[in-house]
Amino acid sequence: MDKRLIIVAGPTASGKTQHAIELAQKYDTEIVSCDSRQIYSELCIGVARPTIEQLSIVKHHFVACRSVEMPYNVFDFEHDAIELIGHLFCHHDTVIAVGGSGLYIDAIINGIAVMPDPTPELRNQLKDLLNRQGIAALQSMLQEIDPDYYAVVDKSNPIRLQRAIEVSITAGRPYSKLIAEHTIKKRPFDIEVVVMNVEPSALRERINHRVDEMIDSGLYEEVCSLWHLQHLNTLNTVGYREFFAYGTPHQAASAISSITEAIKLNTWHYAKKQMTWCKKRYSQRENQF
RNA sequence: GGGGGAGUCGCAUAGCGGCAAUUGCAACAGACUGUAAAUCUGUCCUCUUCGGAGUUCAUUGGUUCGAGUCCAAUCUCCCCCA
Numbered sequence: 001m002d003k004r005l006i007i008v009a010g011p012t013a014s015g016k017t018q019h020a021i022e023l024a025q026k027y028d029t030e031i032v033s034c035d036s037r038q039i040y041s042e043l044c045i046g047v048a049r050p051t052i053e054q055l056s057i058v059k060h061h062f063v064a065c066r067s068v069e070m071p072y073n074v075f076d077f078e079h080d081a082i083e084l085i086g087h088l089f090c091h092h093d094t095v096i097a098v099g100g101s102g103l104y105i106d107a108i109i110n111g112i113a114v115m116p117d118p119t120p121e122l123r124n125q126l127k128d129l130l131n132r133q134g135i136a137a138l139q140s141m142l143q144e145i146d147p148d149y150y151a152v153v154d155k156s157n158p159i160r161l162q163r164a165i166e167v168s169i170t171a172g173r174p175y176s177k178l179i180a181e182h183t184i185k186k187r188p189f190d191i192e193v194v195v196m197n198v199e200p201s202a203l204r205e206r207i208n209h210r211v212d213e214m215i216d217s218g219l220y221e222e223v224c225s226l227w228h229l230q231h232l233n234t235l236n237t238v239g240y241r242e243f244f245a246y247g248t249p250h251q252a253a254s255a256i257s258s259i260t261e262a263i264k265l266n267t268w269h270y271a272k273k274q275m276t277w278c279k280k281r282y283s284q285r286e287n288q289f
Numbered sequence: 290g291g292g293g294g295a296g297u298c299g300c301a302u303a304g305c306g307g308c309a310a311u312u313g314c315a316a317c318a319g320a321c322u323g324u325a326a327a328u329c330u331g332u333c334c335u336c337u338u339c340g341g342a343g344u345u346c347a348u349u350g351g352u353u354c355g356a357g358u359c360c361a362a363u364c365u366c367c368c369c370c371a
Contacts, residue, residue, distance in 0.1 A: 012326075037326055047326075073323035103325050112322050123324095154320060157329040167323085179322060238326045265315085270326050276319065 003089045003189035007034070008098040009105055009278055010196030011271035013206045017050050019196060020098035024058040027094040032081055033062040034099025034108065037237055039077075040068045042226055045219045046239030048210065068226070068234040075115075078107035082187075089189060102277040109193075111185030115178050118166035126162045141165055146174035193282045204268055211264045214239065220256065224249045238266045 006027075008020045024031050033039065037047040041064040050060060061084055066072055081097075085108075088095045097108060106112070129137050138161040143150045145168045153160050164175040171178060198206070223243040229235055230244045242262040246252040252259060 035326090036324095071323095074325080075323050077323090101325065103322075106322075110322090115323070117323080154329055157321080159324065159328045160321070163323075175322095182322075233324045233327075236324075236327060240326090267326080272317095273319095274326090277321090277325095280319090 002093075004094045005085060005108070005187075005189050005191050006094060006096050007105055007108070007191060007193045008096065008196065009102070009193055009282060010100070011198070011203060011274040011278070012048070012100050012267060013210050013271065014196035014198045014203060015206075016098050016100065016196050017048070017054065019194070020096050021050075021054055021058050023194075024096045027092070027096070029092040029094050029096060030059040030061065030088055032085060032088075032095060032097040033060055034077075034081070034097050034101055034104040035062070036074075036077075036101040036104055037234070038063050038099075039066050039072065040234060041065065042068045042229075043222075043234075043237070043240075045214050045217050045222045046237065048214070068229060068232055074103050074107045075112055077104050078112050081108055085189070100274055102274065102281065105193075106281070109187075109191055111182070113179050113182035115167050115175075116170045118170045122166050122169060123162070126165060130158055130162070135161070138162060138165065142168075145169070146176050148174060149176035149179075152176075195278050195282050203271060207267045207271060208264050211239075211260060211267060214263075215256065215260050220249075220253065223252070238270055239263050242266065 006023055008016050008023065010016055020031050035047070037043055038049050039062050040047075043049070044064070049063060054060075055063065062077075062081070081104075085095055085097075097105070099105060126138065129141075135156065135158055138158060139150070139155055142153070142161050142165050146164055149164050153164065155161070167178065168175045219239065220243070223240055226235060226240065227244070227249055230240075235241070235244070242259045243249075243252045245262075246255055246259070
C-alpha cells in the first residue's frame with residue numbers, strides 16, 4: 001500500500017489549520033505542523049496556534065513543543081519531521097502536513113543540504129564586521145572565499161552573505177559546493193500539495209479580523225511575558241516585534257491601536273510573500289479540492 | 290470683514306531659476322538551502338523597439354534663453370483678529 005503525505009500550504013489566515021484538521025479526520029490520521037513559530041511553546045496567540053479544541057480533535061506534532069530559548073532550524077526540522085512521518089506511516093496510510101513556512105515544507109519535500117553549524121562567535125564576528133565596516137566588507141570576504149556563490153547571491157542581502165561566509169569557514173569548503181552536492185531526496189512516500197487559494201481582498205479581511213481577535217484575546221499580555229526575550233531571533237516575528245518597537249510595555253500599552261494596524265499590515269506583507277513562494281514552487285501541484 | 294500661511298506623481302514630504310522633480314509609506318512584482326512570520330531586490334505620471342519620446346507641480350496669464358521655483362489675478366484649504 002502506498003503511503004501518502006498531503007501537505008496543506010498557503011498564506012497565513014487562509015484556513016490551512018481547519019482544512020488540515022478536516023483532512024486528518026477524513027483519513028483518520030495525524031498532523032505534522034510545518035510552522036517555524038507555532039513550534040514554540042511560548043508563542044500562542046500571536047502565531048495563531050490551533051485552539052485547544054482543535055488540538056484535541058486531531059493529534060498535532062511540532063506545535064508548542066520547544067522553547068524559544070533553544071535554537072531550532074530547518075535542518076533540525078527536516079530530520080525530526082521525516083523521522084516522525086516514518087513512524088506515523090506505521091499506523092496510517094496518509095499523513096497530513098500543514099504550515100506556512102515555505103522553507104520547512106521544502107525541507108520535507110526535497111530535503112536540505114548537509115552543512116556544519118557555525119559557532120555563535122563566528123556569527124557575532126561577522127555581525128560586528130557588518131556593523132563596523134558595512135556590507136562591502138562581507139561582499140569582498142565572500143568574493144574571496146566562494147567566488148561561485150558570490151556570482152549569484154543577492155549581494156545586498158547581509159544575511160545571505162553572512163550565512164555563506166560562516167558556513168564556508170566552518171566547513172573549510174565553499175558554501176556553493178555544499179549546496180551543489182545536495183541531491184533532491186527521494187522520499188519513500190507520495191507527496192501531494194494542496195495550496196489554499198483565497199482572493200487577496202478576502203484574505204486581507206480575514207487577516208484584519210484575526211488580528212483584532214488576537215488583540216482581544218490578550219496578545220498584549222502574551223507579548224509582555226516575553227518582553228525580556230525580545231533580543232531572540234525567534235521573537236523577531238510579526239505580532240510581537242510591533243510591540244517591542246515601542247520600547248517598554250507601558251509605552252506599547254498606550255499605542256495599541258497603532259500596533260494593531262501595524263500588525264495587520266505586516267501580516268498582509270507576510271501573506272503576500274507566502275503566496276509568491278507557493279506560486280513559484282507548487283503551481284504545478286496546485287489546488288486539489 | 291481684516292491679517293497671516295499653504296496648495297507637488299495614492300498619502301506624507303523635499304525642492305528657493307536648469308526638474309520627470311527628493312525622501313518615507315502604501316501599492317505591485319520578485320529573490321531566497323539552517324535567522325525564513327527572517328532577510329533582501331525591482332517597478333511605481335504616460336508611452337517605449339529601453340536608446341528615448343510625450344505630458345506634469347491648484348487655475349489662468351506674465352517675466353525669463355529657461356519657471357514647481359519669480360510676478361499678478363482667480364479658486365480652494367488652514368490659522369489668528371473681528
